[in-house]
Amino acid sequence: MTHPVLDVRDVTKTFFTTDPPAQVLNGIDLTVRAGEFLVVMGASGSGKSTLLYCVSGMDRVTGGDVLLEGRDLTSLGDDEMSRVRLTKMGFVFQQPYFLNNLTIRDNILLPALKAAPKRKDAAVARVDALMDRFGIAHVGRHGITQVSGGQLQRASICRALACEPSILFADEPTGALNSSMTLDVMDALTDVHHDGTTLVMVTHDPACAARADRVIYLRDGLLIDSRELGPWTREQSAQREDDLLTWLRKLGF
Ligand SMILES: Nc1ncnc2c1ncn2[C@@H]1O[C@H](COP(=O)(O)OP(=O)(O)OP(=O)(O)O)[C@@H](O)[C@H]1O
Ligand SMILES: [Mg+2]
Numbered sequence: 001m002t003h004p005v006l007d008v009r010d011v012t013k014t015f016f017t018t019d020p021p022a023q024v025l026n027g028i029d030l031t032v033r034a035g036e037f038l039v040v041m042g043a044s045g046s047g048k049s050t051l052l053y054c055v056s057g058m059d060r061v062t063g064g065d066v067l068l069e070g071r072d073l074t075s076l077g078d079d080e081m082s083r084v085r086l087t088k089m090g091f092v093f094q095q096p097y098f099l100n101n102l103t104i105r106d107n108i109l110l111p112a113l114k115a116a117p118k119r120k121d122a123a124v125a126r127v128d129a130l131m132d133r134f135g136i137a138h139v140g141r142h143g144i145t146q147v148s149g150g151q152l153q154r155a156s157i158c159r160a161l162a163c164e165p166s167i168l169f170a171d172e173p174t175g176a177l178n179s180s181m182t183l184d185v186m187d188a189l190t191d192v193h194h195d196g197t198t199l200v201m202v203t204h205d206p207a208c209a210a211r212a213d214r215v216i217y218l219r220d221g222l223l224i225d226s227r228e229l230g231p232w233t234r235e236q237s238a239q240r241e242d243d244l245l246t247w248l249r250k251l252g253f
Pocket of ligand 2: 048049050171
């Protein structure tokens with residue numbers, strides 16, 4: 001077995017902003033292997049996004065430990081945590097957050113330049129190669145309202161990869177896309193995975209989930225079951241989706 005990139009140990013999360021407090025994560029143990037493509041599924045409100053935010057340091061855990069490449073993130077201060085997020089993690093959300101006064105290419109470049117301001121040439125070369133790879137080089141000078149939703153989401157994948165992260169988190173990256181754009185974005189994420197990037201993705205879509213190496217299922221903030229799918233191939237995609245759906249239905253999906 002390859003070494004773990006992410007080690008989640010007995011993580012709990014309670015929001016004290018409500019009365020009574022909301023206990024959202026109730027003791028999650030999870031190890032993500034280097035190069036693994038892990039999908040998180042579960043009903044709406046089961047805690048998927050909260051789990052992603054807690055393990056990526058976007059939010060603080062209430063209890064438990066989160067180790068990234070062996071380093072405990074829960075003890076880091078805010079500045080150090082921001083630095084780890086910038087240099088070691090990539091994020092793709094359902095709605096891409098881009099600055100509307102910058103071009104697509106400049107938006108993609110921004111975090112890479114912030115992470116390593118003295119290595120501008122390397123960042124530019126990497127970003128241009130990524131945009132080429134993911135089929136958006138020709139819209140690099142466009143504004144963010146001048147590209148399709150699928151192009152914008154592929155741009156957010158490029159931005160997330162520009163700092164060569166140890167792990168990429170995606171929260172319903174295809175949730176706002178039509179079916180052809182969903183396929184484009186899933187093909188891009190499959191390429192990312194095949195390039196060796198560790199990927200953790202939340203989705204409600206079994207066809208998207210069927211691309212993963214492993215699917216875990218949350219209910220009420222508990223990891224109640226998981227399923228190893230093994231490496232995805234296009235030829236087996238329909239069969240994998242059927243098998244996954246059968247499993248998901250047994251879990252009440
Ligand atoms: N900041 C917050 N304060 C209080 N409760 C919260 C907060 N954020 C999330 N919750 C609650 O935590 C629970 C889990 O939310 P979360 O967003 O993690 O669910 P999810 O599985 O991602 O759902 P969906 O599939 O709809 O995106 C929900 O009941 C939600 O209302
Ligand atoms: Mg969510």
